[in-house]
Amino acid sequence: MTKQASGTEHILSQIGQFKGPAPVHEWDPPYCGEMDMRIAADGRWYHEGSPIGRPQLVRLFSSILRKDPDGYHYLVTPAEKVRIQVDDCPFVAQLMDVEEVGGESQITFTLNTGETVTADANHAIEVTVDDDNQPHPTVHVRDGLWALISRSVFYSLVEVADQVSRDDGKKANNNNQIKTELVVSSSGSEFVLGTV
Known part of the structure; x- marks a missing residue:
């Protein structure tokens, strides 16, 4: 398992079962660097250059997405936040x-x-x-x-x-x-x- 993939697994392990978006604006975890994840202009999510084909996974990631005042988009859990790339709108x-x-x-x-x-x-x-x-x-x-x-x-x-x-x-x-x-x-x- 690559380091990047293990980072993805780690984030997934921290996400609880939320109905709808998680309360990411209430969390203030430390910044843990960038993840090789991108949301293309057509709304498709990519991880390490490959499209994420499971809609449930995309929904899960989108539920912990946050845009901070610095203009960047992050995946946020209570324990960490990682920056991802968004080409246009998420x-x-x-x-x-x-x-x-x-x-x-x-x-x-x-x-x-x-x-x-x-x-x-x-x-x-x-x-x-x-x-x-x-x-x-x-x-x-x-x-x-x-x-x-x-x-x-x-x-x-x-x-x-x-x-x-x-x-x-x-x-x-x-x-x-x-x-x-x-x-x-x-x-x-x-x-x-x-x-x-």
Whole structure:
């Protein structure tokens, strides 16, 4: 067994049976170095260059994932924390469900780990632009961890969006400029996907 593999086994041996994410923000273990583990931009997990093929193992590791103020991602147990590489977002939203609850629309995403996230004031949808000037849509999962919204899900999100015209506050030729935004609502919060 390699030293790296034994490190993985050691981390696994420390993880209890948590229903959902572990309370990693309550733990302050010592830093124990880097592990050769990477989460690719498509959400796939790799260990020592090989994909982790067991979904249960990915779910287990994702339950102890934390992003610290230094901007790095760590796997955290009560006894240790190790740094891993994350190429983009640690999660990917692969499915979307929209339903009416109490007269309000709710948008719920299912992540590649099986976890679900409903967009609301604490789980914002944000759309930025990447280096290729393409939309980079994300949804906040928990404690600074974000999920990339897959292209197909983003297209579905755009399909349910409303076009809202707003005064952008800028004047041209003494006239205010009107911009039309694509807006979705979920759990009483509005999120702008982009402009038309």
